Amino acid sequence: MPANDRIIEPEIEPKPTVREATEAKAPEGMITIDADTGPLRSETKTFGKQPSTGGGGDGTFHKRLPPVDFSASLKAGVTAVRRNLAIVMLFTIASNILVLAIPTYLFQISDRVLTSRSLDTLVMLTIVIIGAVILQAAFDALRRFILMRTAVEIAAQLGAPILSAAARASLQSNGREYQVLGDLQQVRSFLVSRTLLSFLDAPIAPLFVVAVFLIHPHLGCIVVLTALMLLVFTQINQRMTAEPFAEANTAQVKANLHLESMSRNSQIINALAMIPETVQIWGKDTASSLKSQVIAQDRNITIAAISKACRLLTQIAMLGWGAFLSIEGQLTGGMVIAASIIAGRALAPIEGAIEGWNQYSQSRAAYARITALLKSSPLNFDRLNLPKPEGRLDVERLLYVPQGTKRVVLNGISFALQPGDSLAIIGNSGAGKTTLGKMLVGSILPTSGSVRLDLMDLRNWDQRQFGENIGYLPQDVQLFPGTIKANIARMRLDADDEQIYRAAMLADVHEMIASLPHGYETVVAADGAPLSGGQKQRIALARAFFGDPRMVVLDEPNSNLDNAGDTALLQALRHAKEHKITVATITQRPSLLSSVDKVLLLANGTVALFGMRADVLKAIEARGIDINTGSFGHQLQ
Ligand SMILES: Nc1ncnc2c1ncn2[C@@H]1O[C@H](COP(=O)(O)OP(=O)(O)OP(=O)(O)O)[C@@H](O)[C@H]1O
Numbered sequence: 001m002p003a004n005d006r007i008i009e010p011e012i013e014p015k016p017t018v019r020e021a022t023e024a025k026a027p028e029g030m031i032t033i034d035a036d037t038g039p040l041r042s043e044t045k046t047f048g049k050q051p052s053t054g055g056g057g058d059g060t061f062h063k064r065l066p067p068v069d070f071s072a073s074l075k076a077g078v079t080a081v082r083r084n085l086a087i088v089m090l091f092t093i094a095s096n097i098l099v100l101a102i103p104t105y106l107f108q109i110s111d112r113v114l115t116s117r118s119l120d121t122l123v124m125l126t127i128v129i130i131g132a133v134i135l136q137a138a139f140d141a142l143r144r145f146i147l148m149r150t151a152v153e154i155a156a157q158l159g160a161p162i163l164s165a166a167a168r169a170s171l172q173s174n175g176r177e178y179q180v181l182g183d184l185q186q187v188r189s190f191l192v193s194r195t196l197l198s199f200l201d202a203p204i205a206p207l208f209v210v211a212v213f214l215i216h217p218h219l220g221c222i223v224v225l226t227a228l229m230l231l232v233f234t235q236i237n238q239r240m241t242a243e244p245f246a247e248a249n250t251a252q253v254k255a256n257l258h259l260e261s262m263s264r265n266s267q268i269i270n271a272l273a274m275i276p277e278t279v280q281i282w283g284k285d286t287a288s289s290l291k292s293q294v295i296a297q298d299r300n301i302t303i304a305a306i307s308k309a310c311r312l313l314t315q316i317a318m319l320g321w322g323a324f325l326s327i328e329g330q331l332t333g334g335m336v337i338a339a340s341i342i343a344g345r346a347l348a349p350i351e352g353a354i355e356g357w358n359q360y361s362q363s364r365a366a367y368a369r370i371t372a373l374l375k376s377s378p379l380n381f382d383r384l385n386l387p388k389p390e391g392r393l394d395v396e397r398l399l400y401v402p403q404g405t406k407r408v409v410l411n412g413i414s415f416a417l418q419p420g421d422s423l424a425i426i427g428n429s430g431a432g433k434t435t436l437g438k439m440l441v442g443s444i445l446p447t448s449g450s451v452r453l454d455l456m457d458l459r460n461w462d463q464r465q466f467g468e469n470i471g472y473l474p475q476d477v478q479l480f481p482g483t484i485k486a487n488i489a490r491m492r493l494d495a496d497d498e499q500i501y502r503a504a505m506l507a508d509v510h511e512m513i514a515s516l517p518h519g520y521e522t523v524v525a526a527d528g529a530p531l532s533g534g535q536k537q538r539i540a541l542a543r544a545f546f547g548d549p550r551m552v553v554l555d556e557p558n559s560n561l562d563n564a565g566d567t568a569l570l571q572a573l574r575h576a577k578e579h580k581i582t583v584a585t586i587t588q589r590p591s592l593l594s595s596v597d598k599v600l601l602l603a604n605g606t607v608a609l610f611g612m613r614a615d616v617l618k619a620i621e622a623r624g625i626d627i628n629t630g631s632f633g634h635q636l637q
Pocket residue numbers: 402403405407409427428429430431432433434435436475
């Protein structure tokens with residue numbers, strides 16, 4: 001803090017007792033006001049006896065969505081899977097036992113029908129066996145029906161929670177978490193895969209081994225030996241393929257992220273003829289993914305082929321040794337063939353597991369990522385629902401060092417605003433204005449220090465309630481694909497038309513919107529078409545003021561505006577003043593300064609000057625700087 005600055009100091013320092021008392025009410029994740037099982041439920045519960053008002057007047061408790069509890073959603077999903085798998089297991093046991101029908105038939109025909117020459121026995125036997133086979137097919141189909149529905153169930157249970165948690169988590173990263181939705185897809189396809197069926201069949205395999213033992217212990221030993229050998233192959237397969245498959249996956253994720261950014265920037269890619277370069281970047285990642293996949297699949301296929309050969313050789317061994325035993329008179333021909341078929345059934349699940357091991361391990365990893373995302377989401381912590389804020393803002397010793405860098409972007413920023421205050425944040429390009437603005441609305445979190453709205457740290461506000469009570473116009477305005485009306489209403493379906501109209505009037509966009517062929521129903525494309533840059537900015541201004549916010553941050557709201565736009569902005573600021581809305585406006589243009597109470601001059605991430613407008617302007621002038629040139633910061637160095 002500059003020593004010669006007398007203006008910064010006397011800002012209100014909240015009494016510690018008040019602060020402690022307020023914060024003590026909301027320890028992290030401790031207070032649950034009303035429990036619900038997650039975002040899938042549509043019913044809304046209100047807090048206390050107050051009717052929900054959407055925006056709420058002063059002192060009215062605010063409407064909230066049902067509190068999210070991702071752990072509960074996860075538990076519900078997992079319980080559904082467990083329950084369904086238990087039912088599927090019953091069908092699996094039944095259908096596996098019925099599988100024994102055909103070897104039994106064979107055995108009976110060769111050893112009983114052919115020797116006794118009884119037609120009646122043949123007919124009876126055939127009828128029973130046909131029944132068994134049909135039943136087996138039906139059971140098999142039933143278990144697959146159930147698995148398919150389980151996959152749908154888990155997608156329905158977890159889709160919304162995952163997307164919510166990913167959207168929240170992406171605040172701290174570059175949007176990688178959105179890929180977890182793809183992980184859900186992976187888990188879903190595992191649930192309907194042949195691999196899972198093999199896994200389900202596996203526990204029944206010992207039963208078949210016992211059946212072979214009962215036919216002859218020698219044959220049983222051959223099956224057990226092969227099974228052990230196949231299990232060893234499974235382990236080898238897992239060891240040899242895990243790494244290349246993981247590499248393939250990582251490269252694929254990178255390629256996908258790049259693809260996303262390409263689709264976002266398609267206009268610039270075309271304008272600057274960057275297609276070959278962008279395709280090349282994508283191609284590099286895709287190629288390395290494919291390369292790793294080929295390595296992994298090569299190993300997988302080789303081991304699968306060896307294990308298949310092993311299984312076939314086992315059957316030959318069984319037939320050969322069985323023939324020898326029947327020559328010795330210990331077995332009949334029918335028994336030998338039946339034993340060979342049963343052995344095949346015993347070994348098939350192991351073979352299936354080897355082939356599908358990669359899918360299994362990928363799905364397991366995907367599930368682990370889903371669990372981690374859902375369990376660690378800050379949305380899980382329910383916050384105390386507070387009265388509608390008045391708009392008092394306290395910023396204390398903010399320090400911001402972006403993750404993974406050593407650069408101090410903001411350093412020791414402290415100031416305070418009373419409800420209804422308007423503040424202009426000025427400073428050179430790169431001074432940290434946008435970063436400070438984002439911090440005021442909680443879209444980035446400070447490394448240390450705090451931003452508090454009505455004495456409560458932003459981190460402890462119920463996120464939904466906080467968002468509804470603030471407005472933000474970012475420097476880089478992006479609208480959502482959808483109608484202008486929906487954009488102004490922040491995509492809320494329950495917004496009433498009057499609120500939308502009021503916001504549009506406030507930002508003075510009503511006339512502009514009315515002149516569009518479809519008015520408020522005009523659909524805005526992802527790139528903002530058919531709106532111009534200035535029009536987009538004004539619709540974003542309306543969005544910022546939608547729903548009667550108590551604190552609004554505008555980041556260079558007039559960078560694209562003409563004179564009419566400037567007038568609209570001044571009108572919005574006047575409205576804010578009348579309604580005691582706290583406004584922080586980041587600007588490079590001195591013209592806005594005439595309509596604010598306080599000015600904060602930011603230089604290199606620190607507060608150079610802060611105070612009442614007249615005082616700050618005088619201080620700037622005293623230093624011989626002409627603010628009309630629109631350049632302040634570096635002259636102070
Ligand atoms: N995530 C980040 N990692 C590294 N540096 C960052 C990060 N975010 C911001 N910065 C740096 O912080 C500085 C301030 O950026 P900011 O966008 O806040 O400037 P600004 O004052 O809004 O500038 P302008 O007037 O051009 O909009 C810049 O030098 C920028 O490089």
